[in-house]
Structure formats: structure tokens, C-alpha cells
Amino acid sequence: MIKAGITGGDSTAAGHLIRILINHPDVEIVWVEAPFEEGELIARHHRGLTGETYMSFCAKGNPEEVNVIFLCNSEDGDSERYMRHTPIPEGVKVIDLSPDFRSPEDEESPWVYAVPELNRKPLVRGAVRASIPGPLAHIMLLALLPLAKNLLLNAPIHVNMVTPSSPERPGEVSVVLEHEEIGEAQRALQVLQSSCSAPIHLTGIAGGWNRGLACTVYMDTPISEDDIKDMYDEYYEDHGFTFLSESFPDLGGVRGTNKCLLHVQKTGQKVVVSAVLDDSMKGSASVAVHVMNLLFGLQERVGLTLAATADD
Amino acid sequence: MIKAGITGGDSTAAGHLIRILINHPDVEIVWVEAPFEEGELIARHHRGLTGETYMSFCAKGNPEEVNVIFLCNSEDGDSERYMRHTPIPEGVKVIDLSPDFRSPEDEESPWVYAVPELNRKPLVRGAVRASIPGPLAHIMLLALLPLAKNLLLNAPIHVNMVTPSSPERPGEVSVVLEHEEIGEAQRALQVLQSSCSAPIHLTGIAGGWNRGLACTVYMDTPISEDDIKDMYDEYYEDHGFTFLSESFPDLGGVRGTNKCLLHVQKTGQKVVVSAVLDDSMKGSASVAVHVMNLLFGLQERVGLTLAATADD
Amino acid sequence: MIKAGITGGDSTAAGHLIRILINHPDVEIVWVEAPFEEGELIARHHRGLTGETYMSFCAKGNPEEVNVIFLCNSEDGDSERYMRHTPIPEGVKVIDLSPDFRSPEDEESPWVYAVPELNRKPLVRGAVRASIPGPLAHIMLLALLPLAKNLLLNAPIHVNMVTPSSPERPGEVSVVLEHEEIGEAQRALQVLQSSCSAPIHLTGIAGGWNRGLACTVYMDTPISEDDIKDMYDEYYEDHGFTFLSESFPDLGGVRGTNKCLLHVQKTGQKVVVSAVLDDSMKGSASVAVHVMNLLFGLQERVGLTLAATADD
């Protein structure tokens, strides 16, 4: 039984993570830190957990009691401070959901950049620190990794991202044009294709939904549609959560799951890749559990056969 | 391993059911009937199943090959016709999701009225036929069973139901005043309180969401709030999916799960019970799996630790 | 030209009101108070007004410059304080959107309880103070006034209200059972039927939409459906914004308008009245303009031929 501790337990990401871990057959949650809610029932704060757990938040969890710590603090810098001030016993693994240790380009860093479809080897071979990618970088990478692997990122890349709306302003079209996760994705792609210097042009618009990322990427390429599809099939063949779909993917098909659905087509000179994932799952909590499974040598799907809504 | 067959495999209910059964550790799906889609990949029809299954629909499944058959035909009368025309080997269990065999009042019927919170005993003691309740009847029953058990249904009962909208007319306020499931609930309540002749006044309005039932029931009663809460606590103590909540329940807390959340309060002379459940899960597919677990002597929560969205 | 001033100009109600008044052929807005946003462009705060006005908020408007003041302060007590501290020249009319002066039962109060369908006469005959009803009270009244007028409120009244969700918790089912507007409606009904002592049982649930009230009211009555429909037809014959509908009314049919749609039917002993209105229009800003039209002797529909969305 893997004993787990969670910091930032009152964050949304922690709420999703706790729910997954409660139902994971090989995990026992030992403590959940939330200093400002010490003593409060977790299920009273994360109301979706009613009936699932009777644990309460604690102020400070003891790293000696656990095998893995999930850092879910939502402020930038919190994870870095936690690591600086907290003595972590050797062998205790740490999975960080914040941006603090994301360094895809630094192969010497103890923090493995934890995209399982890119870095499964270091994750299963003894890593003790894993940094979960940002959700925008993650979906861009899943859309582009097979092209980078085949050294095909040789033209400007255009990314059209539709993100969740903020609940306060459901109809607002706030356009994102610059984002730190563009650089994160770019550096990760260069690990596969060091020559890749193609700029990424991102436009992001808030869609009218409250969960889910939908992303369309296109670039010019001379390669044929069939060849490209073969590359994607081959690249993702061994990966249990990323699938090619013959029809356009649907947010309803990934909501609540750790899945990413991809669709590839060629139109004129352009290859167009569409991708969908649930930013609070594959983009955050469930990928953290996926990474934990890899770090501890479990089958990667354990505890992650989550509810896709069949028809929503 | 329980071998399962499914009829009406192209229905929405079947889509949810297949997804749950695929991830159920003790079940193997042997066939899924959908005569008009014979040979079609199930995951192409139920797109949320992409990556979960590579089975195809068949025209006619063989009852000899399975231990349990789920009848998911969506037209009234289909299940009755299926049972009339299909020889079912002795010992093969049948779980019907249609209204065809719902007879809560008939204790001689081979078809157990499959509300686990009401009829768990007959379900676990050798039943081979189970009829899943209608979702409106089901939520009314979960809100009222403890009162019936304590013979307290002695005044008119007012039920205010908010149902999903039809996707075609999201803002329409179609008011329901008469519904066959009122009688269904009434007959089931009389099993516990034979004297119960209180009329049920139902008004139902389509809310602006696409999944979930929210129900508020009230009636006059002289009993105190504390005593009533104790009755609910005691009644649901042994049941793994129905919970009392201290705050008003939230559809987000049950979406995608087999849970029902209840809230009980007294205001003036009235007891007011609020209930929420996901009509496509606890109201349909997941309760069918719950009932299967009981029929086969499994622990009732197996395969049903489904994703509640922690904060949505 | 009627010169208008508005307090609480940064409130949502003021935003709707400004938009209506800008397009009203007989009104000129002279000032809009919003002390904390003094000097800010109104259209920058109320973004729907982009292109409609280039006015800015002021800190304090001068009552001497206007013929009518709309009080849109959103805190209870603000209107009362405004009236206490601000010298209002004789003849300047005041329309209050807050609860501060709602006293439907007090026929001596200078503040007319401004439900046009109930109090049109005092409004057109020289009133200078008008208090806009609460939206829940307003919709209950529109559903019940013809019954009160005919002295038929002689049994308990059950009201099932579906309200907008708060944007922060879209799926939350927060049930309302007690509300000050129940008493407000009750006192207003007693003006028509002094013998009316029937209790009003309200259950309110937040629906999944962000605008609109849907209300179903029922009570026992011996009167026939046809007779009741005749009473409603007669009562609302002269009123330009409240209509009987033969089918169940639809929020889409009133959104953005000053309309209330009613549907009346008898089921068993019960008369069931369904009503829909847009709480930010007929429940607030547009009814204030309707009342202004009456106070100034204009045709009641001027400036209020607002967009119903034909099919949404």
C-alpha cells in the first residue's frame, strides 16, 4: 500500500486528486494539509466527496509517514518554498502540480518533466521527483510529439486553443496570445527535435464551458496524411490514455477521464491535429496519479478507469 | 467472472452501462445487441468509449453464453416482448431498465422492484429477475422511505421536481403534473406503510441543465427535526450510496456517480426533504450494476466508485 | 423630454436600466451616480453599452436637474438613507428598486407599490413615489392576482420557484423555504381579497440558467378551468405586458423583455398556474421604466418593445 500525503488540500486540484486516490486500490491517504482549514472535514469543503471520506484536513503533514507527497498548492512559489523548508526522507517521492519545477529541457534536473507520453522511461526508472506539465503545454505536446519525434516541425505552428470560461463571466472572449506554457512546450519539443525552431502562434479563446481544453494545431508539411497517421499510431501505440479518433473528438468523450483524444487530417499543404482533454484531470489531477503509478511500478491504468460520460 | 449480455445496446442507458461494466473487475461483456447497427464498433456509436473497447454490436445475443442480461431497450413493451420470445436458461439473471415489469406492490411477482434501499433482502436472496425503478419514482422514494418506514406519511405530500432540459429547447419550462411514476412511488411506499393514502402532488419543471434530478418534498408532520434526521440516519446507515448532507445538496456532488444526497429540515409544521441524483446513473445505468452486485453476492460498491466531480 | 438621474449606477440593475433609457424616445439621462467610479466611462463598466453611450459616472447627481430619480443602490437601507439625506424638489418623482419602501398593504404611504397590474390607477393619478416589487413577489402576484380579485384564495397555496443559479456554483440546488417576499406578496394579495389568509408554501430551487424566474403555483379550488381562464383573460385584458399562453411558457420567450407569460390549467381539484419572467427586466429594470411611463402619462409600451429572442 502506497501511503500518500497531499499539500494544498483545499485547492480544486486536490479535491479531484483525493477523489481519485480514495478509489485507488493501492493507495492510502495519510494526511491532507490545509492550514487554514485545520480540523474541517474534507467532504465539507470538497462537497463532491460526501459519503466518500470522513478524513479532516491537518495543518502540517509528516513526510516521514508517507511514500509520496503531492504538492497541490495553488500559488506559484509555494512548492519551491515547501521543498526548501521541509526535510523529505530519502526515498519519499514528490509529485508537484505547480509550475515551480517544470524544466523539460534540463535532463540533469532531479525533477522529471512528467509527460508520460514523452518521459515514461525516466519516470519508471527510479525517479523520485516529478513535475506535472501545465495543461496548455500538455495538450500542445500531445498534439505535436509524434511530429517532433519524426523531425517534422519545420514550419510555423499555429495553435487555436479553446479554454474553459471563468464562471463569473461565462460569455467573455478573453483572448490569450502569450503564455509561459508556449515556451514550456517549445523546450519540451526540442528534446525530441533539437533543430526545432519553428515559432508557435497561439490564440486562445474562452469557450462557453466550465471544463475541458479543445486545441487545433496546424502547420505546413509535405508529408502525406497516411504517413502522418501512421506516425501518430506508432507513437501512441503503447500509451494507455491517448488515442487517435476517426471522427472529430468531443469534450464529452474525455470529461472526467485521463484520456486525450486526437484527430489528424491533411487539408491542402497543412496537417491539422485536433485534441481534447479535461484540464482538471489529464491536465492536472489524474495525470499526477498516472505519474505516481509509473514511479511506483504499477500498471499505468490502475485507479484511472474513470467515468467517461458515454453520451452527455 | 460474471458474463453479461446487453440488449438495446445503442441506447444512452446502454452506453453508460457498458462503460461501467468495462471497468468492473468481476464482469466480462460477452455481447451487446443492436440489430440496426450490427457490426458497427460500439465506440463509434458511444463516442465516450473511444479507447475503452474494440467490441462491435451484434444482431442477436445468445442467452446461453451469459450469466446476466441487461435489457436496455428504450421503447415501452420491448422488454416484455423480449422475455416472451426469448428462451432464457434457468439461472440466467435478467435486469430490466424499462417500465415493463415495475410492480412494487406485487410481492409475488418474480420481478423484484429493484430499489436497493427498499428491497435489498429479496435481491440478495436468490432473485433472478430485477426491475429498475423509474428515476422520478426512485428519487421520490429515497426522499420518503424513512418516513414510510416510520408510518409518518399521513398528510398530503408535495413534490417539486427539477428535471433535465431537452437539448432542443434548453429554456423551456415544461411543467409535469401527472406522471405514471407517481403511482409507482405510491405503491412502493404502501409496501412499508400500508395505511399510506396521502396524495402526492407533483410539479416538475425542466431546469437548465442536461443531467440530474433535484427534488424537494414537503409535508406536514408533528415529529421534530431531530427525530426525523435520526430516522433517516438509521434507515440509510447500511446503504453505501445514499447519504444525508448537512448543507443543501448540489448536482455537482452526484453527477457521474451512483450517489443520492439528501438534506432534511423542518420549517414550521413542514418537514422538507431535498434530494439530488444523476438520472442517467443512480436513476438508470449505475443502479442496474448496483443491483447486479447484489444479485451475485458481490460487495455492493464494486465497480461503482465512480467519479464524482469534486468541484465543478 | 423627461430628464432622469440614476443612483447606484454601477449595479447590474442600473446597467439594464441605462440601456433601456438610452433607447427610450422620451427620456434623457442627465446623471448616473457611482461614487467609487467617478469619472469612469459607463460603457467601460457596463460593457454591453459599448457604442451606446459616452457618458461617465458622477459622484453625486443634482436632484434639481431632473424630473425622475431611479434608486438602484443594491444594499438594503441605501434608498432609505438617500431619501433622508437628499432634498428632493417637489414634483421630482422617485422610483426605488430596493426593498426599502415596499409596503403593499399601506394605502396611505406616499410610496405606491408599483405592480402596474395591481396599482395602475394610483400610478397614473399623480403619484410621485413608486416602489418596485421584489421579483419573487412580483411573479407570485402575477400568477395569483386574478384569483384574489375574484376572492378565490381560500386554500393553501403552493409555490414552486426555479431561480437563476449563482454563476459561482452553477449546479447548486440551494433550496429557499422562507423569504421576505412571501410576506410581501401575501400583503399585496390581501389588498384585493382581505379575507385571504391562505398560507403560501414556497420551495425555490436554483435552476441551471443565469437569468429568468419560472414559477408554478397550485391550490385547490372548486372553480372550473374555463371560468378561471376567463378571469385571467379579463384581468389582464388591458395590460400590455402580461399574457396568457396556450402552451407551457418558455424562458426564451421572455428573456430580455418586460413580458410575463402565464399558463393556467386545472388538474383534478387543483388549479395550476405557471409563470415566467426575466428577473432582471420585468423583475427589475424594465418594470421601473414601465412605471415611469405610467407616472408621466406616456403610453405604457413606449421604449419597452424589447427583444424577445424568437427562438433561442
Add this chain to the structure above:
Amino acid sequence: MIKAGITGGDSTAAGHLIRILINHPDVEIVWVEAPFEEGELIARHHRGLTGETYMSFCAKGNPEEVNVIFLCNSEDGDSERYMRHTPIPEGVKVIDLSPDFRSPEDEESPWVYAVPELNRKPLVRGAVRASIPGPLAHIMLLALLPLAKNLLLNAPIHVNMVTPSSPERPGEVSVVLEHEEIGEAQRALQVLQSSCSAPIHLTGIAGGWNRGLACTVYMDTPISEDDIKDMYDEYYEDHGFTFLSESFPDLGGVRGTNKCLLHVQKTGQKVVVSAVLDDSMKGSASVAVHVMNLLFGLQERVGLTLAATADD
């Protein structure tokens, strides 16, 4: 008084159009054709019109009785057939909402391509036939016309369009890559900049809302942000429905109106233009009324001071 006839009266576009014309001070609707609903009350079909009109549909309207005919048939080819088979008296104007007569490039065609911001002159100078642009072409044009006017469309143009979902599949991400309205927009732009041969790369994703188009366009350009903003200000200065916004535009700010809001910025070498409009209004019914105002020499805003929702 302009006498108007409408064909295809049971279409959604006709529903919106009727509602606007009913409240237009200079228009009288004489007939509304809907052969399959002959005799049916219009307000029973278009339920948002309850209380607004007591007219019924007719099978065939007489062109001799009207001054203008709006063609709202929703099938391609219907308008062309109507014009071929129906004798239209000289001087009766026809406004077509279908694609049948859209030929922006053909300056000899009797059908003026009716983007008021592009072709106001021919519209006000005696045109008798007007073809309403497609909504996708329309929003692309409003985003690009000032650049074309200044001969600046000299690099590939990338268009990221978020469209309404189909009500049946609210979460579906159906990606559009090729669309006849790309060519329509391209030909219209060449009227201003004949040298414009820049390709338009469109990706369209269905967003989570049921009304509204949000569009982001970008292209490389050496011109500075200030100079570009000046061009937009100058181009739209005389146009009463298209506005530059300093913040990112919001669908809530245009819903139900004839407005288009634009935002312009420069990021790196790229100019990025964001635009929002309501596809059923500025993209269809209200622009048809706008065009009618121009054809008949009315002030362009008459009857179109429609409800923007101030804060939704």
C-alpha cells in the same frame, strides 16, 4: 409606411426578423409565407412572439401588396427558385438571407452584396436587390476590411472562429477547416485590395454557447499598432453598429443586437483582431433590417436599438 412580406416564415431567421419588424416604427408586415403552416398563428410557432402579434402564416404572399420582400427560406436554392417563378413588380425591393445570390466580386450583378460597412453607397443609391452575407464571411470581413482598404493584406491570414454548438451535441468540438464563406470573404476583400492573394487559414470550433460568433484573426504586418488602430477608427467612424473596444470583446455585449465589437492589438510582428457578433442578429436578421433601412433611405439605426444585455 414600408409594407413588408416574408417568405420562409417558419425559419429561425424569420422569427427574429418578424420580431424586429413588429417593433420597427416605419414598417408594416403584410404577409408571412409558410406553406406548411398556413393558417397557424405565427406566435404559436415562434413562441417568443407571444403577445407581440396575432397574425397567421399564409401559403403564398402577393408581391403586389408590398414594398419589400425578405427571403428567409432556409434551403439553398429556394431563393433562386422563388425569384425565377415569382413575378416581382418593378420597384419592389428584395432582400435575400440565403447564399443564393452572394457575389461580392460581381459589381455588375443586380444583387448588391449587403455588408453595409463595405457597400453602403450602392445600397443607398437605388439598389433593389440585396444579398445578406454569410455570418462567417461577415465577421471575417468586419475584422479585415480596414486592412484591405489600406492594401495591407499581404501575408497569410489566420482565422480562429468559435461558433455556436448544435443543441444536440453541446460539447462537440467539430472543427471546420473548409467553408464556402472563406471564398466569399476573399472575393469581397479583393474588391478593396485587388492585389490581395493572401490565403485565409480558417479553423472553427463549436463553443459551448448557443448564440454568437467569436473570431480572432492574425497576420504578419510591419505597420504599428497605433497606425492600425487609426485605420480601424477611421474606417468605422461613420458606421453605427461596428465599434472598437479597448478591452477584449464579450459575447454578452452583442447578444441580441446588431453590433459588432472589434479589438485590435499588435503582438510581435502580428496584428491580432478579435471580433464578436450575434450570428442570428448582425449575422442574419438584424443586418437584413439594417440593409432595408439603407435601401429605403431611413436613418440606419431606426428599429435597431436592440437590447444588449448589460451584464449577463
